[in-house]
Amino acid sequence: MTGNLKFWAVIPAAGVGKRMQADRPKQYLELHGRTVLEHTLMRFLDHPQITGVVVALTDGDPYWQRLALSHPKLMSAPGGEERCHSVLNALQVLQQRATESDWVLVHDAARPCLRREDVDRLIAALTDHPVGGLLGLPVADTMKRTDAEDTVLETVPRDNLWRALTPQMFRLGELAQALESALKKGQLVTDEASAMELAGKAPKMVEGHGDNIKITRPQDLRLAELYLAEQD
């Protein structure tokens, strides 16, 4: 069943990085010797099981052009208004060369510290799964729910609560369909699993590592630097 199935990667990289407050989109900031985006792309371009990588980019992105990257596995797609649109555009590029039942790993450009072992673990855990799933991390802190004035209403039991990370791995055809139908309903889903859930599917959670952070705010860059140095 898994014989001819291929694995592809989609990297949404068309965000502006507003919360990072830098002079350029955060995926183009320098980190441990190269840009954030180059670190992220190498994770997949170097992976022997990944057939091809589609990166979603802002139209005419001058930072991308300056990088002048070329690699036989690398393709690009136009970015969209929100992350979900960028991912869908990349899936449509893939649909021109992949099979509907091929697996796609969608991974944020802003997560450059992803470990090879986490990619391997995700693929191994899900290859024979009917739906697919995602990397996640069990929440460690005590969880509170507040009202609009930040007054604590209750403590939320943290059993079975996870933070959703990426990569998120689903079948090309099913994922494209799920995203299209979520968008049609006006739901701007923030991850692929949400789209699959809306379509009535039950994704599998696979435990990853905490160093797979999403660079979001200025202080995250230093943390990512530490993680990458440690991984060397």
Ligand code: CTP
């Ligand atoms: N992304 C994208 N297209 C968009 C918005 C986001 O491809 N229209 C990508 C980002 O480049 C990033 C990933 O989706 O790699 C996760 O999004 P996020 O961390 O929110 O990045 P930004 O939207 O760039 O940051 P911010 O929300 O602070 O503006």
Ligand code: MG
């Ligand atoms: Mg964003």
